Amino acid sequence: MLSIENLQKTYTGPQGRSVLQGLSFQLPAGDYAAIMGESGTGKSTLLNLIAGLDTADGGSIRLDGTDLTRLSEAERTRLRRARMGFIFQAFHLLPHLTVGQNVALPLALNGTPKRHREGRAAAMLDAVGLADRARSYPRELSGGQMQRVAVARALVHEPQLLLADEPTGNLDQDSAAQMLELLRQQVRERGCTAILVTHSRQAAESADRIYQLGATGLQLIGQAA
Numbered sequence: 001m002l003s004i005e006n007l008q009k010t011y012t013g014p015q016g017r018s019v020l021q022g023l024s025f026q027l028p029a030g031d032y033a034a035i036m037g038e039s040g041t042g043k044s045t046l047l048n049l050i051a052g053l054d055t056a057d058g059g060s061i062r063l064d065g066t067d068l069t070r071l072s073e074a075e076r077t078r079l080r081r082a083r084m085g086f087i088f089q090a091f092h093l094l095p096h097l098t099v100g101q102n103v104a105l106p107l108a109l110n111g112t113p114k115r116h117r118e119g120r121a122a123a124m125l126d127a128v129g130l131a132d133r134a135r136s137y138p139r140e141l142s143g144g145q146m147q148r149v150a151v152a153r154a155l156v157h158e159p160q161l162l163l164a165d166e167p168t169g170n171l172d173q174d175s176a177a178q179m180l181e182l183l184r185q186q187v188r189e190r191g192c193t194a195i196l197v198t199h200s201r202q203a204a205e206s207a208d209r210i211y212q213l214g215a216t217g218l219q220l221i222g223q224a225a
């Protein structure tokens with residue numbers, strides 16, 4: 001479902017360096033993969049390329065057969081909004097919007113009619129255990145709660161692919177464990193394909209498969225029993 005072939009990325013400029021040198025990787029639909037690796041090996045670069053937020057210098061990234069590297073920027077944006085969800089380390093909730101409005105945002109960006117947005121956002125908040133916080137603002141929530149809102153926002157539009165970049169990086173151990181359990185459960189329930197980038201082996205263990213990104217590409221280093 002996600003198929004990456006010979007992906008290459010070099011940053012130009014004074015700090016320029018070749019980061020991905022012909023990376024190939026297949027992720028079947030519904031799989032949940034964790035990607036680990038030393039700092040600077042290119043994990044965020046890889047996620048940005050898959051998300052279409054940056055452009056590769058060579059190779060292809062196919063999502064259900066559509067090669068993202070051949071789309072225009074506008075087409076990539078449309079595909080990203082329709083078919084991908086994101087969770088970041090720093091939550092990235094919009095402070096001036098309520099929790100409910102934050103969760104409904106991907107629906108608004110996708111052009112979902114207004115009358116459907118509130119109900120879907122409410123159902124999604126219920127699924128992450130925050131049904132009673134729709135009218136709160138992000139600043140009124142704990143870090144763990146904010147990341148649960150981010151999970152709801154990432155999944156509300158039923159994306160095929162979920163990309164999570166260090167989602168437990170700002171959470172204490174208990175909140176991190178709860179958030180990973182929630183993520184795993186939601187990904188399973190929705191049959192979504194997911195990639196979790198993390199430095200934490202414990203976090204990576206929540207995925208079906210664990211890969212290590214290094215100079216030679218992605219290597220499978222662990223698999224759920």
Ligand SMILES: Nc1ncnc2c1ncn2[C@@H]1O[C@H](COP(=O)(O)OP(=O)(O)OP(=O)(O)O)[C@@H](O)[C@H]1O
Pocket residue numbers: 011012015016017019037038039040041042043044045046
């Ligand atoms: N915009 C950029 N311009 C130049 N170099 C960059 C740029 N973005 C990233 N790099 C370099 O590319 C390499 C890979 O960066 P990337 O952020 O993808 O690594 P990472 O594996 O996600 O690291 P970390 O685990 O520390 O988040 C690093 O050496 C980084 O300095």
